[in-house]
Amino acid sequence: MFKQSLIAVALVSVFSQGVMASDSKGQILVLLSSESEMQLQEGKTISTGYYLNEFGVPADAFIQAGYELVLATPKGNAPVVDQKSVTTDYFGGSAAEMQRIKEVIAAIPGIDDTLSLREILDGGLAQYKAVFIPGGHAPLIDLANNPEVGKILTHFNANAKPTAAICHGPIALLAPQQNPMAFQQGLIEQTNPKASDWIYAGYKMTIFSNSEEAVFEGSLNGKKLQYYPGQAMQQAGGNMQYAADWTSNVVVDRELITGQNPFSDKALAAEVLKQLAAE
Template identity: 60%
Template sequence: MTTGFIKSLFLTATLGAVLLFCQAAVASKGKVLVLLSSETQLELADGSQYPTGYYLNEFGVPADALQQAGYELVLVTPKGNAPRVDQRSVDTQYFGGDEQEMQRIQKVIANLDGINDTHKLADVLKSDLSQFDGLFIPGGHAPLIDLVGNPEVGKLLTYFHNQQKPTAAICHGPIALLSPQQMPTQFIDQFAKGSQSQAQDWIYEGYNMTIFSTPEEQVFERSLNGKQIRYYPAAAMQAAGANLKQAEAWQPNVVIDRELITGQNPFSDKVLAEALIKQLEQAQ
């Protein structure tokens, strides 16, 4: 009797494990690569440093929506280190004033697989990129440091562009889109110095897109005690050949052109997530 009872328990446990495995398999619709910055200190125009990172809602809200929709997230940074949140983004204004929602999103990020041990971009580029159904680039000022003018980022974006796979970026995240061109570092350095700068073979030339607007950036600069950032991202994108579609400051704005989905500011998080999920679903 004891033996039969043990066998029954074993069979129940086995069936339960199989059921959970099957449920997980059904729930996973595919993988979305999330590209985050490795850096935490933004150099300003005068050479001083400003502490930065990813914006909590710009990363967490779309990440939460993607997971709830059944997608597995794979996190990557240029250095393979853990990304850091910009403490200024830990603010309920980005969550409709809801403290509990902000804390929930913090927990979502804290529980993401690989959040403290991300993949290194160089290693991801050596892997089979076809395993990824889409690419998502959160904002915060950190992308202005190491995702723009980065040849490895350029290779990654070129793959998703050539395959016409959904590519979404929000707020300052779209600045990474300047990387897939000839001599991206020279382009951004010349532009920051005020010299005439021309993008060469930029894969997104003529695309409709958006990015954190200059009026919004100027509001941010008021918190820098008279200091300024090296260049305005929107002006750089326009100089490269983007067809910018900017909305009134601080209003949600998402622009979709072919595989590219861009959001203007932190308040575009939910709309961008919905657009990305819709494109992922249509591509299946």
């Protein structure tokens, strides 16, 4: 155990010093959920995790462009793929492409043992060129209400570094406010909560739309989500921008880059790389 602790400290030290492969263009921080079971209304639950393409397609684009990915979860554990996303529907019908993206994810350093958010904060954030938050419903569980996520995103906002999130990933943008836990609880209890000192108030952004969410909820055999992310973002003060359901849509406002749904994966990655190239 002591030896493992030393190794963990050494890894954080490496990341904090910005040590990387000599041909690397820099590091991109990827925030993922630690959880795989989401609470619904009436005490019911649903299995969840990250969406395969929403994580893997942008990750592949970043790696091919020469960036290194540093993975982090609240607990520092291995993130879980949402099995609902393991379908060729999100890969143009290609089983070969889906398998390739699976292999890309499996080869990312730290995929089986990520850094924790605390380790990321302790190691410093200056070395990261951008931050990326994949979707899947899991970010609703432990990113949207997380003050450590709030500290991380506040750094990227204050330094105008590309901040990208796709599908349900943008719900994590609710974290950098005065009391994200209370805001989320208010959403669940339907008490019309107000976001306080939210750094993204007024930003143009997108997220999985209410109509898309209604289709998903309709597949749950009568189970109901605790709240709709689109409603939450609008209530917080986001300037929500949507395209037709199930079509690619990426919204850019200053450093913030958000994608509406799984089909926005390639366009979102391209916009992140465009901003990085302009630095």
